[in-house]
Amino acid sequence: MVYLINNPCTLPSSKFSLAISGIGKIIEAFQLISLQNIFESSFHQDFLQDTSCSFFSIPDGNTLLNMFGPWFFQACMMKFPDPGTQNGRAVAFGVLCKIFCLPQKREKFLRNYVTQFYLALIEGLHIDTCLSTILMSTTSLFDTELEGVRMMVPDFVVGIRMILPKLAPGFKIDLKFYMLELLLKSLKTESQHIIFDIFFTLINVYVVEDVAFCPRLVSLLVKSIQEKVLTMNLSSDVTLYAFDVFKDFLGYMNMSNEIAKYE
Numbered sequence: 275m276v277y278l279i280n281n282p283c284t285l286p287s288s289k290f291s292l293a294i295s296g297i298g299k300i301i302e303a304f305q306l307i308s309l310q311n312i313f314e315s316s317f318h319q320d321f322l323q324d325t326s327c328s329f330f331s332i333p334d335g336n337t338l339l340n341m342f343g344p345w346f347f348q349a350c351m352m353k354f355p356d357p358g359t360q361n362g363r364a365v366a367f368g369v370l371c372k373i374f375c376l377p378q379k380r381e382k383f384l385r386n387y388v389t390q391f392y393l394a395l396i397e398g399l400h401i402d403t404c405l406s407t408i409l410m411s412t413t414s415l416f417d418t419e420l421e422g423v424r425m426m427v428p429d430f431v432v433g434i435r436m437i438l439p440k441l442a443p444g445f446k447i448d449l450k451f452y453m454l455e456l457l458l459k460s461l462k463t464e465s466q467h468i469i470f471d472i473f474f475t476l477i478n479v480y481v482v483e484d485v486a487f488c489p490r491l492v493s494l495l496v497k498s499i500q501e502k503v504l505t506m507n508l509s510s511d512v513t514l515y516a517f518d519v520f521k522d523f524l525g526y527m528n529m530s531n532e533i534a535k536y537e
Contacts, residue, residue: 283348287358294349294362297342298369304333305376334380335373339387346370350394350404360403367398371411374420388421395426399433406437416459430456 279285282293333341349366352359374383374391383391398404412430416423434453457477 281345287356291358291362294365298365335378335383347390364404364407367404368407368411375414396429399429405433
């Protein structure tokens with residue numbers, strides 16, 4: 275039935291938005307069935323032997339992307355400025371994010387799909403009409419084992435910084451905690467030496483902006499970086515850069531203390 279409408283991206287903008295939303299609800303239904311069956315499996319030991327309700331009979335991420343991926347990836351790249359197109363584009367980003375955030379029980383996402391997803395995210399995180407949808411739909415993205423996901427941290431930080439000025443003060447605080455959690459979680463779980471410099475730089479920038487409001491922040495970050503340096507065989511360049519970050523932290527703390535004396 276879905277294929278009767280053909281590619282939604284060829285439809286007029288108002289119908290495009292409706293079609294993308296409708297297909298998104300179909301995908302969401304598949305995902306809800308999958309999550310429900312996985313949840314029920316914890317209460318039924320014979321779950322995996324029952325092929326009628328096993329998650330092996332439910333479409334996984336690759337299957338969903340084989341069915342609908344080309345349409346949604348194309349939808350994410352549509353740049354017509356009218357509201358219908360932009361709304362459909364945001365919905366497409368939300369659907370893709372939810373697909374890639376769902377744990378895969380059979381096989382990993384195909385690299386081709388992961389690459390397309392990252393390319394779409396890099397663009398979407400810089401677009402006002404899509405940014406909030408992406409952030410709300412990727413709260414568990416960095417908890418997944420998605421290959422290369424930590425490389426997306428800088429783009430998410432840029433996106434968060436874009437949206438911060440538009441939020442009420444309470445939401446700004448929540449989003450800043452989200453950013454800090456994102457950086458610390460990525461630093462803790464990352465094993466690729468090549469991007470540690472990026473994490474250290476982003477953490478350094480975060481401290482510059484917030485150490486005056488949260489002096490204990492430095493201690494928390496120093497401990498996290500110290501644990502990483504001590505538990506991994508990092509290259510000498512990365513280790514030296516980590517110590518440079520430590521020195522910067524001390525400078526920020528001293529500056530913050532001096533400012534506090536005159537307040």
